[in-house]
Amino acid sequence: QMAAVISKIRLSLEAVPSEIPLNALSKKEQIAYWLNLYNVVVIDEINKIYPKKNLEDVITGADGLLARKIISIGEMKLSLNDIQFGVLQQKYPDEVLVMYGFYQGYIGSPSLRKYAYTGANLNRSLQFNANDFINTNRGTYPNGKTFRVSSFYQRNASYFPDFTVDLRNHLREYLREDEIPLLENAQVLVADINDWTVTDIYGTSRNYGGGAATNDAALL
DSSP: OHHHHHHHHHHHHHHHHHHSOGGGSOHHHHHHHHHHHHHHHHHHHHHHHTTOOBOHHHHSSTTSTTTSEEEEETTEEEEHHIIIIIIIHHHSTTOGGGGGGOOOSBTTSOOOOSSOOOTTTHHHHHHHHHHHHHTSTTTEEEETTEEEEEHHHHHTGGGOSSHHHHHHHHHHHHSOGGGHHHHHHOSEEEEEEOOOBBOOTTTTSOOOOOGGGSHHHHHO
């Protein structure tokens, strides 16, 4: 029943651009819309293959979940990568924090927020996700002269043109104070932390509700 609700929310979100021009929304509302659509599609697709536990072969590759054109916006077919790199990154290239809004279903990706993104909560939510991801072992792990980071950053290297320099500067903004010297003293930054285990979408509690299954509510 819950999976059916997710599928309905997905369909209603896919239909939003045919009912309300996205350029009528603010920048933050547009970003929130695309993030919500992206994340709901990921949940909907993972529901179809559950209880598969390791998602590496599901996510990656030319025919992986992120690359397949499985999203219908009017007559246009989009992939999850199209949303991330072809819509949001190209339209808002300086919004690096948007990267932390892309839940991808496995533990080594940014967390799924308990509530949908909105124009009002977007900045706060993305900053929370950035702090959460960077300051856990799934995001960064100091190891002597090597500072290990998630391979998620390598897969999103287009956000960091000078990868090592730009990523160091980015991490410095969000790392706990006691770990900043470890980053500064590290001679090498290596993107090799991986955990492809499927996440527990429910977490420690379940919130039931079907309000977002209607299109006006889905947009809000």
